[in-house]
Amino acid sequence: MEWETVIGLEVHVQLSTRSKLFSGTSTAFGAAPNSQANIYDLAMPGTLPVLNGEALRMAVRFGLAIGAEISRKSVFDRKNYFYPDLPKGYQTSQLEFPTVGRGSIVIHLDDGSEKEIGVTRAHMEEDAGKSLHEEFATDSGIDLNRAGTPLLEIVSEPDLRSAGEAVAYLKKLHSIVRYLDISDGDMSQGSMRCDANVSIRRPGAELGARTEIKNVNSFRFVEKAIHYEVRRQQDVLEDGGTIVQETRLYDSVRDETRPMRGKEVANDYRYFPEPDLLPVVIDEELIEQVRAELPELPDARRQRLREKFGLSDYDAGVLTASREVADYFEQTASACGDAKLAANWVSVELRGLLNRENLSIADSPISATCLAGLICRIKDGTISGKIAKTVFEHLADGEASVDEIIEKEGLRQVTDTREIENLVAQVIAENAPQAQQYRDGRQQVLGYLVGQAMKLSRGKANPAQVNQLLRDKLQP
Amino acid sequence: MLHLSVTELAAELSRGAFSSVELTRACLDRIRQRNPRLNAFITVCEESALAEAAGADRARARGDTRPLLGIPLAHKDIFCTRGLPTTCGSRMLRHFLPPYDAGVVEKLREAGAVLLGKTNMDEFAMGSSNETSFFGPVCNPHDPDKVPGGSSGGSAAAVAGGLCPMATGTDTGGSIRQPASFCGITGFKPSYGRVSRWGMIAFASSLDQAGTLTRTAADAALMMQAMAGLDPRDSTSVDRPVEDYAGEAGVSLRGLRVGVPLPHFTEGLSAGVEQGVRAALGELEKAGAELIDIDLPNNYLSVPAYYVVAPAEASANLSRYDGVRYGYRCEEPKDLEDLYTRTRSEGFGEEVKRRILVGTYALSAGYYDAYYVKAQRIRRLIRRDFARAFAKVDVIAGPTSPHVAFAHGAKADPVEMYLEDIFTIAVNLAGLPAISVPAGHDRGLPFGLHIIGPDFSEARVLGVAHQFQQLTDWHLQLPRDTHLSPTSPGHPPFRTPEDTHHSRNAREGAS
Incomplete structure (x- = not known):
């Protein structure tokens, strides 16, 4: 019998503010340990938080972007537990009254369909510091640079039905926070962290007992961890066992999930409202201000690119996943006036180049204007599409401009009829048997002859002209 | 000069009767002489005090006329002072040197006051007798066998004993007003949010408020003028204009509607105090005030509600004292658990531990609604009681404490001690301004009249208190020095900042 997988994700997004959630300390990544911790971050006596x-x-921005309710009044709470990287002995978070309420995110599935995933809430909280166990022989080090960094914890409804859907949701979330410019969303640096709640059930049955997989730090690991966990739960249930509700850690080396020690999870956090902060009141004015500043979001842009440039939904999806790529594409398309060519060049050649060189589009060696120039030369017949790829490689190496490369390398397409006539004559002479076959009615031999002519011209001859002249010359 | 009020001292300094250095030296001599018996100061900073006084004299010579310029001051040891030990009366912070000043400390320094030192207090402000201090109990200058009240007992004893003319205190459930009552001085607690809590070590954040201990209400007005105001570093500090407190001292008692709360005159109030407080109310009436009986129907719930809210907040506020970053750390911890357990077991005293346990319990899963949520509901009821009363009266007046100062060790049962604050606690739960002014003596010991005003009526409360002090002279009756002859020769009179600097590397466990 079939099993249905039920997944809900809790995603921590590190907000890219310049300073911490409750203190003026810088949040820049990579500074020397404890160089970015002021007296509040160190929880010195008598220090107080200021939001x-x-x-x-940024939290409101996110809320508006996913069509969520924005709480007119939200409340911070203290979540109490002892840990050396938690200086105050409590984390300031939001329990009962989060800033962002119910909203939703649309994901696009591989079969081309769309699915709406509910977002239960998104609340603001401060991050903890880091415990460093490796650097010291017998002691543990504490680095409080990260302590107090603002996080937005985004909690989804249990609406996801497969690891693939979970990854699509996560990628969409990544795309949204980047479009909104509220986080760099970098999972490898912990700017985006994911906990997955996973359970399985017979279709139509009540929700099964779930396990929570903690801190999975890449899209790929989320997929693998869920796959593993689903298989594990199936095995347990099919062997007549029961699923224990517990927290598990994903081990990417062994590709398995393991239960955390009981002690690490059996916590009573004794939440209560943070008395050092007043309830946060958000008025219409602030909401409207933030709304007015909202950028175009991935879904709207996808649709616009489809309509404006006549792109396929797939192409539009690929091009809008990242705001920077979409910006690049639009710039290229407008400059060269051919959206289809621009879409192909951006999503195939450019993407290939960037992947190969491990570069982000911001660091692309070829600017949008430059790529548009290249496409213009294809369109005006100066070079063929094939030659354009050669020019592209030269551009990637940082060489000069499109026109200079074409001139210097002598890549200009040959369109001079006399020159092509000579070329065609030479081909016919050197391939007499094939020419005869064509004259005898074997039409398909023409392709071979065109190929020979192109080869002879080192790709520079205009293929359409070659084709036409060959037909004319071999006319019986 | 040590018997003069701040107002009088300011006048004498400005007419050049003596200098701030002379005044400061007189205070320091007095501290040296009396502190061994009173134990009012934990730390005295002679050198910097004299330097500050000299600076004040130079400023005055240049024409500076700020009212607090050159007036000696003591801070309760709960206010962080940059580079000067700030212990909060606890072994946990015995050697803690803050790298910052509290907002209150900054403001009084900017006003030109001269800091003499830091006063003793109940550990983390948890107590009503000043017996929970790690640095030993404080004695009441009126009778050293008696407690000075708490938790600002060191500040109250210092002002009453003539060791300094003014001191800061904090009041979470009565910690300024009750010691003021026991020591026969004036203790003022402003509305919650009126004075910055930045740099003031937290006990119960939603109740804590800084205030003043002085001889007179006019002195309190001078201090408040310097201390009050918005501090953007404290999100609960209030953005509203600071009134002219000294100017409002001219307020008239004629036609003033004074609410007399029935619950404050029932059970537990000693006969002597009741008689005295009724006589004090009579003085107000004679001056033209109208006495109106009022009920505060939920007042009886204030002590239980307070002993849920305050410990709950304290349990979280004191979690930071974990031996990891600063403060006391146990010797050679075996592991993390051991570090936490022993550091906190050894670093905190009994009362602090009791309240952390109570607060932790009240917030625990399954008990939160029954305790914390219910206590917050009571808090709203208490606020509503006051709001209804203030629709009919301008101020509320009654006893500050049920009785006069008691003997050291007399209240061993914690719950009995908690009932000390039965008249003061509701004011903190409601966040109101209130003052205790000397109103009489019972068996030779002083007690106070408690005057409560509506939200942010500081000027009115101080004005009424000032008018009362124009009619009475209880605030001028200083303790006789015969009680205070120095004892135990060879015992250092107090700590100096250097003591702490030198002993910082000493092993803690041996003490």
Whole structure:
């Protein structure tokens, strides 16, 4: 009998504010340990929190972007537990009254269909510091640079039905926070962290007992961890066992999930409202201000590119997953006036180049204007599409401009009729048997002859002209 | 000069009767002489005090006329002072040197006051007798066998004993007003949010408020003028204009509607105090005030509600004292668990531990609604009681404490001690301003009249208190020095900042 997988994700997104959630300390990544911790971050006696207004605006931005309710009044709470990297002995978070309420995110599935995933809530909280166990022989080090960095914890409904859907949701979330410019979403640096709640059930049955897989730090690992966990739960249930509700850690080396030690999870956090902060009141004015600043979001842009440039939904999806790529594409398309060619060049050649060189589009050696120039030369017949790829490689190496490369390498397409006539004559002479076959009615031999002519011209001859002249010359 | 009020001292300094250095030196001599018996100061900073006084004298010579310029001051040891030990009366912070000043400390420094030192207090402000301090109990200058009240007992004893003319305190459930009552001085707690809590070590964040201990209400007004105001570093500090507190001292008692809360005159109030407080109310009436009986129907719930809310907040506020970054750390911890357990077991005293346990329990899963949520509901009811009363009266007046100062060790049962604050606690739960002014003596010991005003009526409360002090002279009756002859020769009179600097590397466990 079939099993149905039920997944809900809790995603921590690190907000890209300049300073921490409750103190003025810098949040820049990679500074020397404890160089970015002020007296509040160190939880010195008598120090008090002051909410970072920028972080609040970012949370509202996210809420508006996913069509969520924005709480007019939200409340911070203290979540109490002892750990050396938690200086105050409590984490300031939001339990009962989060800033962002119910909203939704649309994901696009491989079969081309769309699915709406509910977002239960998104709340603001401060990050903890880091415990460093490797650097010291017998002691543990504490680095409080990260302590107090603002996080937005985005909790989904259990609407996801496969590891693939979970990854699509996560990628969409990644795309949204980047479009909104509220986080770099970099999973490898912990700017985006994911906990997955996984259960299985017989279709139509009540929800099964779930396990929570903690801190999975890449899209690929999320997929693998869920796959593993689903298989594990199936095995347990099919062997007549029961699923224990527990927290598990994903081990990417062994590709398995393992239960965390009981002690690490059996916590009573004794939440209560943070008395050092007043409830956060968000008025219409702030909401409207933030709404007015909202950029175009991935779904809207996808649709616009489809309509404006006549792109396929697939192409539009690929091009809009990242705002930077979409910007690049639009710039290229407008400059060269051919969206289809631009879409192909951006999503195939350019993407290939960037992947190969491990570059982000911001660091692309070929600018959008430059790529548009190249496409123009294809369109005006100066070079063929094939030659354009050669020019592209030269451009990737940082060489000069499109026109200079064409001139220097002598890549200009031959369109001079006399020159092509000579070429055709030479081909007919050197391939007499094939020419005869064509004259005898074997039409398909023409392709071979065109190929020979192109080869002879080192790709520079205009293929359409070659084709036409060959037909004319071999006319019986 | 040590018997003069701040107002009088300011006048004398400005007419050049003596200098701030002379005044400061007189205070320091007095501290040296009396502190061994009173134990009011934990740390005295002679050198920097004299330097500050000299600076104040130079400023005055240049024409500076700020009212607090050159007036000696003591801070309760709960206010962080940059580079000066700030212990909060606890072994946990015995050697803690803050790298920052509290907002209150900054403001009084900017006003030109001269810092003499830091005063003793109940550990983390948890106590009503000043017996929970790691640095030993404070004695009441009126009778050293008696407690000075708490938790700001060191500040109250220092002002009453003539060791300094003014001191800061904090009041979470009565910690300024009750010691003021026991020591026969004026203790003022402003509305919650009026004075910055930045740099003031937290006990119960939603109740804690800084205030003043002085001889007179006019002195309190001078201090408040310097201390009050918005501090953007404290999100609960209030953005509203600071009134002219000294100017409002001219307020008239004629036609003033004074609410007399029935619940404050029932059970537990000693006969002597009741008689005295009724006589004090009579003085107000004679001056033209109208006495109106009022009920505060939920007042009886204030102590239980307080002993849920305050410990709950304290249990979280004190979690930071874990031996990891600063403060006391146990010797050679075996592992993390051991570090936490022994550091906190050894670093905190009994009362602090009791309240952390109570607060932790009240917030635990399954008990939260029954305790914390219910206590918050009571808090709203108490606020509503006051709001209804203030629709009919301008101020509320009654006893500050049910009785006069008691003997050291007399209240061993914690719950009995908690009932000390039965008249003061509701004011903190409601966040109101209130003052205790000396109103009489019972068996030779002082007690106070408690005057409560509506939200942010600091000027009115101080004005009424000032008018009362124009009619009475209880605030001028200083303790006789015969009680205070120094004892135990050879015992250092107090700690100096250097003591802490030198002993910082000493092993803690041996103490």
